[in-house]
Structure formats: structure tokens, C-alpha cells
Amino acid sequence: MEITDEMRRHSAAHLTARAVCNLFPGTQTDIGPATDDGFYYDFDLEHRLAPEDFPALEKEIARLIALDEPFVRAEMSRPDVAARLAGQKYKLERLADIPEGETISTYEVGDYFEMCRGPHVEHSAQIGAVKLMKVAGSYYRGDENNKMLQRVYGIVGKDQAELDAYVARLEEAKKRDHRRLGVELDLFHLDPEDPGQIFWHPKGWTIYVALQDYMRAKLIKDGYQEVNTPAIMPRSLWERSGHWDHYKANMFVTESEKRVFAVKPMNCPGALEIFKSRMRSYKDLPLRLAEFGHCARNEPSGTLHGIMRVRGFVQDDAHIICTEEQIEEEVAKFCRLLKDVYKDFGFDKNLLVKLSTMPEDHVGDEATWQHAEAALAAACKASGMDYEIQPGEGAFYGPKLEFTLIDALGRPWQCGTIQLDYQLPSAERLNAEYIGPDSQKHHPVMLHRAVLGSLERFIGILIEHYAGSFPLWLSPEQVRILPITDKQVPYAQKIRDALAARGLRVEIDASADKLGAKIRNGTVAKVPYLLVAGGRDEAAGVVSVRQRGAGDLGAMKLEDFIAKVDEDLKNKQ
RNA sequence: GCCGGUAUAGCGUAGUGGUAGCGCAGCGGUUUUGUAAACCGCUGGUCGGGGGUUCGAAUCCCUCUGCCGGCUCCA
Numbered sequence: 010m011e012i013t014d015e016m017r018r019h020s021a022a023h024l025t026a027r028a029v030c031n032l033f034p035g036t037q038t039d040i041g042p043a044t045d046d047g048f049y050y051d052f053d054l055e056h057r058l059a060p061e062d063f064p065a066l067e068k069e070i071a072r073l074i075a076l077d078e079p080f081v082r083a084e085m086s087r088p089d090v091a092a093r094l095a096g097q098k099y100k101l102e103r104l105a106d107i108p109e110g111e112t113i114s115t116y117e118v119g120d121y122f123e124m125c126r127g128p129h130v131e132h133s134a135q136i137g138a139v140k141l142m143k144v145a146g147s148y149y150r151g152d153e154n155n156k157m158l159q160r161v162y163g164i165v166g167k168d169q170a171e172l173d174a175y176v177a178r179l180e181e182a183k184k185r186d187h188r189r190l191g192v193e194l195d196l197f198h199l200d201p202e203d204p205g206q207i208f209w210h211p212k213g214w215t216i217y218v219a220l221q222d223y224m225r226a227k228l229i230k231d232g233y234q235e236v237n238t239p240a241i242m243p244r245s246l247w248e249r250s251g252h253w254d255h256y257k258a259n260m261f262v263t264e265s266e267k268r269v270f271a272v273k274p275m276n277c278p279g280a281l282e283i284f285k286s287r288m289r290s291y292k293d294l295p296l297r298l299a300e301f302g303h304c305a306r307n308e309p310s311g312t313l314h315g316i317m318r319v320r321g322f323v324q325d326d327a328h329i330i331c332t333e334e335q336i337e338e339e340v341a342k343f344c345r346l347l348k349d350v351y352k353d354f355g356f357d358k359n360l361l362v363k364l365s366t367m368p369e370d371h372v373g374d375e376a377t378w379q380h381a382e383a384a385l386a387a388a389c390k391a392s393g394m395d396y397e398i399q400p401g402e403g404a405f406y407g408p409k410l411e412f413t414l415i416d417a418l419g420r421p422w423q424c425g426t427i428q429l430d431y432q433l434p435s436a437e438r439l440n441a442e443y444i445g446p447d448s449q450k451h452h453p454v455m456l457h458r459a460v461l462g463s464l465e466r467f468i469g470i471l472i473e474h475y476a477g478s479f480p481l482w483l484s485p486e487q488v489r490i491l492p493i494t495d496k497q498v499p500y501a502q503k504i505r506d507a508l509a510a511r512g513l514r515v516e517i518d519a520s521a522d523k524l525g526a527k528i529r530n531g532t533v534a535k536v537p538y539l540l541v542a543g544g545r546d547e548a549a550g551v552v553s554v555r556q557r558g559a560g561d562l563g564a565m566k567l568e569d570f571i572a573k574v575d576e577d578l579k580n581k582q
Numbered sequence: 583g584c585c586g587g588u589a590u591a592g593c594g595u596a597g598u599g600g601u602a603g604c605g606c607a608g609c610g611g612u613u614u615u616g617u618a619a620a621c622c623g624c625u626g627g628u629c630g631g632g633g634g635u636u637c638g639a640a641u642c643c644c645u646c647u648g649c650c651g652g653c654u655c656c657a
Contacts, residue, residue, distance in 0.1 A: 057585090143587095144585090145651055145653070146584060146651095146653055147652070147653045147654095148584075151653075152654080153584070157584060193593080201647075204648070259655095308655080309584090309654085309656095311583060311584070311653085311654085312656070313649090322657065323657095422657080423656070425657090426657075467657090491616095521613075521614075522619085523613090523614085524615065524616050525615090525618060525619065527618095529618040530618090532618055539617085541616070541617065544616090545616075
């Protein structure tokens with residue numbers, strides 16, 4: 010039998026549970042699966058587990074591995090399993106979940122018994138080396154109304170060397186963390202006094218604007234019209250839209266002269282207000298209204314994360330108001346746009362596509378839902394993207410496609426999305442109408458969609474994706490000119506003016522530093538091109554080009570450098 | 583919001599009950615330099631806020647806030 014990583018991780022989880030039970034008698038165990046990069050196990054015990062407990066636990070795990078006992082699989086009857094699990098209340102509840110008639114398998118290693126589907130390693134020494142990483146709270150069955158258990162996370166290596174290599178990789182990944190690079194590269198800061206709100210510094214805002222301009226050009230090419238709607242809108246509107254009932258806890262509410270207003274958490278009502286501002290014909294559909302709308306959501310404090318999850322952010326939002334027949338083509342059109350955009354950033358294998366289907370709590374009849382889900386699926390397939398289905402994870406008003414990107418530490422973030430909405434334009438909500446070919450009034454369907462998701466989150470992903478070394482077109486400082494002595498500063502200014510006239514973002518390092526230090530500073534700042542301008546260069550009318558990652562390219566004429574830069578910009582390098 | 587951890591200068595950190603240190607950055611000066619760090623000097627901290635224990639608290643306790651790791655939720 011081939012021993013897989015998953016088997017070793019899952020088996021390590023069992024031994025971790027055994028170790029915790031050995032060291033802390035009376036521990037209640039829940040479940041402990043393998044994950045993409047290790048495993049976890051959930052426990053309920055009096056003692057608060059802490060990293061200080063890890064050395065003792067790891068020692069015990071190592072001891073159990075060294076015993077090299079076999080993992081013995083058995084199939085047992087329900088009462089027999091229940092008898093063996095006596096006193097383990099979570100295990101017994103899990104046992105009760107298993108449908109009648111299904112085979113119940115168990116694994117036993119030494120004196121440790123567990124109900125488990127497996128598969129496992131044959132004997133414990135095959136696990137390798139185990140390291141515990143962190144302990145965190147986790148609701149039983151993932152339900153916030155349940156008791157919070159203690160979850161221990163661990164990683165597994167075939168041997169100590171592989172484990173060490175994995176830990177080293179994690180350390181490297183941490184260096185890409187956007188929270189760290191954001192400060193190091195002077196892109197933005199977050200003020201503890203105003204949690205979840207971003208202060209964009211000149212360099213970060215340059216990236217932001219470059220990304221927004223890029224997206225704007227794509228939208229206009231794709232038949233969108235850009236609009237802008239108020240940041241603060243009245244309670245009455247939010248009541249009609251349904252947000253007051255369903256989303257109030259996440260809204261910042263304010264007041265003026267006894268009237269209540271809320272800062273918008275979403276842009277959709279604004280778009281529909283524009284649609285409704287005059288009589289519309291079926292000939293106006295699909296109407297694609299794009300908005301870089303700034304939204305404020307009062308997210309729970311524990312969910313905030315750098316610039317990925319904040320309370321103030323801008324979506325590259327758009328609302329497509331169309332007929333039901335137009336849904337499929339509009340979704341397909343969106344998928345093509347998204348794919349085209351993501352390709353420019355090299356997102357491919359770290360992209361997950363999910364189709365979230367009808368939840369239990371939903372509006373609308375089932376046939377409509379099925380039609381809508383099929384339309385999303387077909388459009389997704391038509392653009393050549395594979396998706397996985399998340400049953401019951403759709404919004405109450407419609408199904409959605411979610412496009413999730415992975416950050417430096419392997420955490421998923423939903424970025425792009427397209428959601429079908431029959432509800433908001435309906436008579437019960439904002440009552441949007443158009444005149445059909447039959448001269449009668451009809452309610453349109455609305456698609457909420459974003460390609461990047463939020464600019465803030467997407468830039469966070471980009472910082473980690475590029476490890477701060479942005480491609481030329483996004484780099485806040487594209488070229489830095491390094492005069493070797495004060496004498497070349499006028500020459501440097503001449504070059505700077507010539508490049509700036511072409512729209513490039515250029516700075517001069519006129520400090521008293523030596524060339525070596527200027528190069529180091531430019532390298533640390535991850536500037537794509539450093540142009541050395543010394544006496545020799547000035548005499549020859551050239552610049553000595555140093556490219557990020559490639560090093561010294563030697564001297565070249567300014568027009569040759571410009572041609573090179575144009576090439577990079579064209580290729581989004 | 584929940585569970586756990588944590589908080590020392592802009593950033594990285596030392597300091598376990600007895601006068602808050604170091605590196606980098608910043609600022610001033612000297613140096614005018616050819617491909618990853620010149621030299622000298624200076625500034626900067628009511629040790630996250632509040633309360634308590636103590637003759638004395640960065641250090642021990644309580645509490646609030648932020649942050650970190652997860653969970654729930656989400657762009």
C-alpha cells in the first residue's frame with residue numbers, strides 16, 4: 010500500500026489526540042482531519058492549551074511514533090463502537106450522525122481507539138516527524154451557538170529534514186505578508202484608533218489608481234457605463250431594499266435633524282435608483298452600470314485582517330440589469346472579462362471557482378433557482394473554468410459564482426463574484442420596471458458582479474503574489490536615477506524629464522550616499538529599473554541600466570531604454 | 583462577535599520588582615564617490631489606556647483597546 014501525505018497527516022492527528030489524552034486525562038475529543046498542509050484536532054478540556062504545552066506534547070507524540078504500533082482497522086456494530094466510546098460525548102454525537110446501515114470503521118493503535126473512516130498508515134513510524142503549530146478556538150460543528158473547543162494545528166514531515174524545510178518555507182512566506190510589505194514599502198498604514206480603515210500613502214495610492222485605471226479601461230471596452238452614487242443614504246431606502254432587516258448589524262448608522270441615515274455597505278440600491286430615474290425599455294437592456302463604490306461595513310473586530318478584510322473598501326462593482334433570457338450571455342461575458350483580467354496578473358493555479366447554490370432560507374421558487382444555477386454553471390464552463398459546487402451557500406436572493414484567490418500563507422480570499430438577484434428589483438423591494446415588447450411593465454433581473462472584488466483586498470493579494478516586486482505598470486516608482494556625484498544631477502534631471510514626459514514615474518536619488526548605497530536602497534525599495542548616471546554616462550550620452558532581478562545590463566541609449574520599458578508595459582511585465 | 587496569545591521610539595528588538603538600552607530609519611555635519619550598506623554626531627519612549635498590589639512596576643494582578651492565530655461571518 011502506498012503511504013500518502015494525507016494518510017500520514019491524518020494518522021498524526023490521531024497520535025496528537027492520543028498524546029493530549031495521555032497528558033491531560035479526561036480530555037473529550039471531537040474530530041481531527043488532515044488538511045492541505047497538515048492536520049488539526051479539536052478537544053474539549055479544562056486546561057487551556059498553549060504553545061508552552063507543545064514541547065511536552067511533541068515529545069509524547071514522538072514517543073508514540075517511535076513505538077511503531079500498527080494502525081488496526083476494524084468494522085464494528087454501532088453498539089460495540091458506542092461501548093468503546095463511552096464517556097466521549099462528542100464522539101457519540103458524531104456516531105449518531107452516521108446513517109443507519111452504513112459501515113462503521115474503527116482504527117486502533119496501541120491503547121488508543123477511534124471511530125474513523127481512514128485510511129491510515131500501516132504502523133506509526135511511517136508518520137515521520139510532527140510539529141504542533143498553533144492552538145485556536147473553534148466552534149463545535151462550526152456553529153457559533155455551540156461550545157468553543159480548542160483546536161490544535163500541526164504539520165507533518167516524512168522526516169525531520171522535510172519538516173524543517175517546511176517550517177523554513179513558512180518563514181519565507183511570512184516575508185511576503187502584505188501587512189509587513191505594506192509598511193516596509195510605505196504603501197499604507199492602519200491606525201489602531203480607527204480599526205479596519207486604510208490610510209493609503211502616495212506609493213500605495215499610485216498602485217491603487219493604476220489598478221483602477223486599468224479596470225476602468227476594461228469596463229468601458231466591455232460595454233459598461235460608470236456611475237457614482239451617494240455614500241450616505243436614508244433609512245427609508247435601506248428598509249425598502251431589505252438591508253435594514255438583513256444587514257443592519259453591519260451598517261454604520263448616522264443621524265441628521267432627526268432623520269436616520271446609513272453609510273452604504275453595498276452599491277446595489279444606488280444603481281437601481283439610477284435605473285429607476287426614468288422609464289426604461291427592454292431595448293435599454295442589458296444595462297451595465299459600473300461603480301467604484303466606497304462601502305463601509307461594520308465587520309466584527311475579530312474578522313479584520315490587514316487590508317484584506319476591512320471596514321472601508323471600494324468594490325470594482327457593477328450591476329447588470331437585464332431580462333432573464335439575457336442572464337446566461339451576461340454571465341458568460343463576465344467570466345470572459347474576469348479570465349482576461351486575472352491572466353494579466355498570472356492568476357491561474359491559485360484561483361478557485363465555486364458555485365454556491367440555493368440555501369434553505371431562500372426567496373423565489375425552485376424552478377427559477379434551478380434555471381439560474383444552470384445558467385451560472387453553463388456560463389462558467391463556456392469560459393473554460395472548472396468550478397466546485399458549494400451546496401446551500403448561495404445568498405438568500407440568488408445563486409452565485411465566487412472567484413477565490415490564495416494569499417502567501419495559503420488562506421483563501423473571495424475576490425471576484427457574480428450573484429444573481431431576482432429580489433431587489435421586485436415589487437416587494439425597490440420595484441424596478443421596464444416596458445417590454447408587449448408594452449407591459451416587467452421586473453428585470455439584476456446581476457451583482459465584481460472582477461477584483463475590492464481594490465483593497467485585491468491589492469493585498471497582489472502584494473503577496475508579487476512579494477512586493479510589482480510589475481512595471483503597477484510599480485509606484487518605476488525608474489530611479491542614480492547620479493554618482495552632484496555633478497551629474499542636472500544630467501539626471503534631463504533624463505528624468507524625458508521619461509516623465511512619457512508618463513513614467515521617475516525619481517532621482519540625489520542623496521550624499523555612494524553608488525553602492527544608492528543601489529542597495531533602490532533594490533530594497535524594489536524599484537524595477539535603476540539608471541546609473543555617472544560622468545562616463547553623461548559624456549557618452551547614455552545611462553547604465555540595472556534591472557530588478559537581472560542586475561547590471563550595461564550602458565544603453567535613452568531611446569533604447571524607453572523601447573525596453575515600453576515592451577515591459579505592453580506585456581504587463 | 584467567540585477562544586487563545588500578545589503590546590517597549592517610525593520599523594525590528596533587549597530588559598522577570600530598584601535611574602529604559604541596542605540596530606535600522608530620520609535629522610545635522612564631513613566625504614563627491616562606478617553597481618547591494620562611507621564616517622562622526624544628534625533627536626526620538628509618561629514601556630498601548632485606565633485601575634490595583636508594593637517603599638518602589640516595562641516587569642505582578644484586574645480591566646479596556648489594538649494587534650496576531652484560528653472559529654463564525656465576508657469583497
